[in-house]
Amino acid sequence: MLRLTPIACALLTLYASPLWAAGSVTPQPASSQDEGPTTIQAGQVNGVYGQTLEADGQVEMKRPGQTIVADWLRYQQVTEDLYAKGHIRLLQHGDDVRGDELKLNLNSRIGNITQTEYTLANGSARGRADVLEFAGRDRYRLKNATYTSCVNPEAGWYLIASDLSLDYTRNLGEAESARLVFQGVPLAYLPWIDFSLNGERKSGWLTPSIGSSNKGGAELSTPYYWNIAPNRDATFTPRLMVKRGLQLKGEFRYLEPSYAGEVTAEWLSDRKSDRNRSGLKWLHQQRFGAWNSGVRIERVSDDTYFEDLGDKLAVSSTVNLPREAWISRSENGLSFSARFLKYQTLQPNPNSLVDTPYAKLPQLTLNWLKPNLGGGNLDLDLQSEFTAFRHPTKVDGTRLVTYPSVSWLLSSQSAYFKPKVGVHVTHYNINAGNNRTGLTSSTRTLPILSVDSGLFFDRETTLGGQNYTQTLEPRLYYVNIPYRDQSKLPNFDSGLADFSFSQLFSENRYTGSDRINEANQITAAVTSRLIDDDTGVERLRGSIGQRYYLRKTQRVALDGSTTPRNERSSDILASLEGQLGKNWHLSSSWQFNTSSPRSQKASLDLQYSPAPGKVLNFGYRMDRTPAADKDRLKQFDISGQWPIAPGWYGVARWNYSIKDKKPLEVLAGVEYNAGCWQLRMVAQRYVTSGGNKSTNVFLLLQMSDVASFGSNPSDTLKRGVKGYAEPERLESANPTEVKP
Structure with a gap:
């Protein structure tokens, strides 16, 4: 021993x-x-x-x-x-x-x-x-x-269980005869519960979601998540709405090396409207070697489906649901695509009907870009498209478009000069059915000439003790397109493009291929940038530009919706964007009508954000573009997120229409984040596309990976408050014990 x-x-x-x-x-x-x-x-x-x-x-x-x-x-x-x-x-x-x-x-x-x-x-x-x-x-x-997983359990939540298993080899926790306690108050008794120990997905019942809206009343959702495989999962969600009944919803996701997709289906026996209501959405994408393809299908049972059952403004404003399939390939500058597209158009407001878009059955495109021909600066570009347009009430037919063009680039460090010449050919074959307009099959041929040019100047400057490089970039853009009478051509997909800086330097003021304006015009613009010498970051950028018409009258117009132009110049466009100091960001634009004279459009977005979780936004929108005064737009938009107490953040948005003298959307709430648990309370009210008001209340209590109660307003906050961020985690003292 x-x-x-x-x-x-x-x-x-x-x-x-x-x-x-x-x-x-x-x-x-x-x-x-x-x-x-x-x-x-x-x-x-x-x-x-x-x-x-x-x-x-x-x-x-x-x-x-x-x-x-x-x-x-x-x-x-x-x-x-x-x-x-x-x-x-x-x-x-x-x-x-x-x-x-x-x-x-x-x-x-x-x-x-x-x-x-x-x-x-x-x-x-x-x-x-x-x-x-x-x-x-x-x-x-x-x-x-x-x-518990709280740093300070006495200020958070904990689970009491007669039998608790923690398996970190599988990252799985299981508890029997458990009680969930929050701030000393028992929230739920759970005969059995399993939960992830590291946030990974796993099969099982997810915690209920509780919410309320004026359309459906109080509601409760109890989702079940099925982790089928590492690349497949499904969620089944019964949603009980007090005013309407039980809605069943299922979502299935799949991911493979060559394809992926998501399917969502909903069904409701609606007591309030006394009918069955359903929705379906399927998005599938697949690759066959060098080919990419996909299918997208969206449909609902009735016109007011989203307005009655949606909980977000973006959802409730949906009116055109696509049903499409496509396949495409691109290689060595040559690209091909085939697309079949049709819409379900909802009419939520009988007093303001929505125009149904044309179906494209099919749309075939073939484009070829060959740069640097012969090793030089000559580029060849060929754009072509064949589309069969179908409509239940309007004239329909097929359209073939080919647009070959050649451009030549001469450039140096301080200047560039790029002429371009092309021919735009469009052929129509009009169907006899629904043709009450007298349109006939025809062909339109338009030569198009453009010249793009610009200069680059820069100088060293100092502002506030910081060294900057300031640039001056004048640009001239010339376009010449002869006039062709297009009043006898159908209009399948053309519309008036929004007037912007990118549109100033485009050939056509219309979208699509059915209307091409005549042009003999020059666009003159200048841009100046302020670049930080230390970081290379662009701190400020200002631009101003205007288009000048060498031919005063423009006769090509949309059918009954656009007045032909009869001025020597376009509106003046100006913009200013950049970082004003360390915490301020400005984005603004202005469109001035020289004929009136008056401001036609204006926008201002000013953001103050000194730190994550601290952001204030101010926005203003004005638009007199519509001819009818009743259609003009003038709105204020104020939003923000700010700490109001240790750990507490307030969030709010107020979007007000000056023309209508009423708010379009009001959002307010508070949020608390303690690291291991979060609390969010948000109320939202907005005007739907049909002119009705919708009110939603979000209340979410989330306790790490174990449980959450309520409905999550995160998507609503991110959409409504620009710059919204999760509140910072609290610094908690190390716990000494967990006290039930």
């Missing part, structure tokens, strides 16, 4: 044989990080060397990756069994476990500790338990336990 007499401190080092680590039953070799010497430090050590050792008095046993502290300890070297009592603390691989009595096989990692306080997985789980069983490395089972 080996006996070491008590001294101030005795130290014993044991060069043990390699250890073993185990799963739940069968031991397996440990990694090299667990191999090495074992040391025991205590007031007194007794035993037989190589067999059994007993240590007493401030015992500390150390081995690679593991430290055990106790009042008394017995260690069986041969079997690797350990028994300890009194003020136990076990530190191993990110775990910190304290208790009264410990039994543990160091080889298999199987044992238990009683009356324990635990912190596992580097602080991601903590709590108390009558008994904590070690079931192998990174696997635990607890009896009469509490569990």
